[in-house]
Amino acid sequence: MVTEVINTERQPEAGTRQGAKLLREGALVAFPTETVYGLGANGLDEAAVRSIFAAKGRPSDNPLILHVSRKSDVQPLWDTVPRRARQLMDAFWPGPLTLICRRSAIVPDAVTGGLDTVAVRMPANRTAHMLIQKAGVPVAAPSANLSGRPSPTTAAHVLEDMDGRIPLILDGGPCRYGVESTVLSLCGAPTILRPGAITLEMLSAVVGEVQVAKSILAPLGQGETAASPGMKYKHYAPKAEVVVITGETQKIAKKVCEMYNLAEMQGKNVEIAATIQTKGFYKGKKCVILGDRNHPETLCATLFSSLRNIDERADLILAEGIPTDHAGLAYMNRLLRAAGFQLIEA
Numbered sequence: 001m002v003t004e005v006i007n008t009e010r011q012p013e014a015g016t017r018q019g020a021k022l023l024r025e026g027a028l029v030a031f032p033t034e035t036v037y038g039l040g041a042n043g044l045d046e047a048a049v050r051s052i053f054a055a056k057g058r059p060s061d062n063p064l065i066l067h068v069s070r071k072s073d074v075q076p077l078w079d080t081v082p083r084r085a086r087q088l089m090d091a092f093w094p095g096p097l098t099l100i101c102r103r104s105a106i107v108p109d110a111v112t113g114g115l116d117t118v119a120v121r122m123p124a125n126r127t128a129h130m131l132i133q134k135a136g137v138p139v140a141a142p143s144a145n146l147s148g149r150p151s152p153t154t155a156a157h158v159l160e161d162m163d164g165r166i167p168l169i170l171d172g173g174p175c176r177y178g179v180e181s182t183v184l185s186l187c188g189a190p191t192i193l194r195p196g197a198i199t200l201e202m203l204s205a206v207v208g209e210v211q212v213a214k215s216i217l218a219p220l221g222q223g224e225t226a227a228s229p230g231m232k233y234k235h236y237a238p239k240a241e242v243v244v245i246t247g248e249t250q251k252i253a254k255k256v257c258e259m260y261n262l263a264e265m266q267g268k269n270v271e272i273a274a275t276i277q278t279k280g281f282y283k284g285k286k287c288v289i290l291g292d293r294n295h296p297e298t299l300c301a302t303l304f305s306s307l308r309n310i311d312e313r314a315d316l317i318l319a320e321g322i323p324t325d326h327a328g329l330a331y332m333n334r335l336l337r338a339a340g341f342q343l344i345e346a
């Protein structure tokens with residue numbers, strides 16, 4: 001199969017029209033969202049949804065998010081729309097928040113992995129919005145990476161993973177947030193299953209107390225079950241070893257330098273994932289500046305693309321930890337998974 005790429009910044013109408021046509025025919029289309037690129041299929045077409053799992057190499061019990069272009073489109077997908085869901089939709093949709101409620105009967109089992117709940121979100125990205133609207137169906141879409149690779153934040157990343165596997169990629173430029181949406185379960189007490197750009201603090205301001213699933217910053221213990229099936233799978237495992245160093249900023253920098261020098265003596269290709277606050281400590285060392293420690297959303301925006309890049313060159317990546325409030329929770333959730341939870345306190 002030949003994979004076509006259409007730039008929707010230049011051709012928004014033609015690109016999304018072609019994408020919508022393919023979706024209605026049961027084919028897969030990759031498209032940009034404000035978080036990461038998605039790999040879309042008609043969410044009401046069981047066979048089309050199944051082909052997503054095949055293209056990604058994804059385990060079939062890991063459920064998918066349905067993407068809608070209007071708030072009222074959740075109605076047929078959920079059993080009921082709880083009051084809290086309405087409040088959150090009004091506050092954060094369109095945007096990077098996925099809500100989980102009890103499913104209705106029209107949602108195929110392939111979408112939910114057999115669960116009695118379904119995840120829905122309304123993306124803010126213009127291409128995504130036009131595509132879903134033109135398709136006229138909810139679009140099931142996981143991140144458009146091969147299972148186990150970091151989520152793609154540019155069309156070039158999607159092409160790296162999906163070339164020859166899907167007919168069309170819509171290229172809408174780099175994604176704004178760079179990490180996947182916040183996933184919030186509203187079955188019982190509101191619980192964050194995956195942190196994202198809509199933070200715990202922002203959610204609590206709208207619906208009061210919000211819980212955080214246990215597995216967000218720690219590996220699942222033996223025999224523990226994941227609140228979200230996605231949490232039990234090993235996420236991005238770079239070829240390179242990733243170690244996260246936490247603590248007070250100056251101590252982190254000192255520890256990173258020690259570890260860097262040692263690794264170099266051992267003949268390793270080592271590289272530092274640094275921040276603008278610490279780059280001065282790493283003169284003469286290979287390092288990439290991800291962003292600003294005081295604005296974790298800047299680190300989120302570059303994390304996945306930086307890991308894809310550095311992984312081409314290094315056998316060891318030394319990455320700085322940050323506090324886990326606000327967008328820091330989303331950042332550390334992804335970074336610790338990439339590191340297989342290898343964490344050193346400086």
Ligand code: TXA
Binds near residue numbers: 036037064119141
């Ligand atoms: O930002 C995003 O959410 C992107 C873009 C494309 O929208 N999508 C995305 O999808 O990240 P995916 O499939 O890579 O991640 C969805 C996560 C998985 O961890 C999955 O297990 C969880 O959401 N999930 C989906 N439906 C669920 C459900 N009914 N109950 C619990 N967890 C669910």
Ligand code: MG
Binds near residue numbers: 142143151
């Ligand atoms: Mg994913």
